[in-house]
Amino acid sequence: MRQRKIRNEEEKLAALAGHMTREPMSIRGSWRQYFGNDEPIYIEIGCGKGQFALTMAALHPENNYIAVEGQGSVILRALEKAKKSGLSNIVFMNEFIRDIEEYFDESELSGVYLNFSDPWPKDRHAKRRLTHADYLDGYKRILKPESAIEFKTDNDGLFAFTLEEFIACGLEIIESTSDLHGSALPARLATTEYEDKFVKQGKHINYCKAKVL
Secondary structure (H helix, E strand, O other): OOOOOOHHHHHHHHHHHHOOOOOOOHHHHOHHHHHHHOEEEEEEEEOOOOHHHHHHHHHHHOOOOEEEOOOHHHHHHHHHHHHHHOOOEEEOOOOOOOHHHHHHOOOEEEEEEOOOOOOOOOOOEEEEEEEHHHHHHHHHEEEEEEEEEEEEOOOOOHHHHHHHHHHHHOOEEEEEOOOHHHHOOOOOOOOOOOHHHHHHHOOOOOOEEEEEE
């Protein structure tokens, strides 16, 4: 969904720059130094207004989190929440990531979250899906062995596509359900804004977790 342009967006983003890295490519290979510790680093690609990433950072102060969102008007809301939270183990990137290896070195991260990514439903746009093999191969290289990619979507077609891509790319699917909130899987305390809305509407949430071998 296209977001409305926010008045004085650039000025507002600049005022919240302390919660965002402006030149993330320059940090490639040095994210531990950036956070100032050796704790695991997780990334959410397409963080929206930041609810999931900020909840994870609050629940897991022993980890570091990077939340990525390409739309300035959307990440602005996330940055406003980050400022109020006072959390120091999370940073935001205002980027549309095409090649994740431009931002992270081999085995630099401990997990990837893909929540309600754009489904790009037309076949000719399949390579734009964040779970396409081209993207998955990049995630595999920047993740430590035994790390996981976790994926949520309300789109059944994208879910079926993702499961096929995970298997084709040699990932081990360790959890999978077409009804996350109605399943026996452990309760997920961190949800996204979209997820909360869909659950209230009675929609099922597809979820899978795949391990990098």
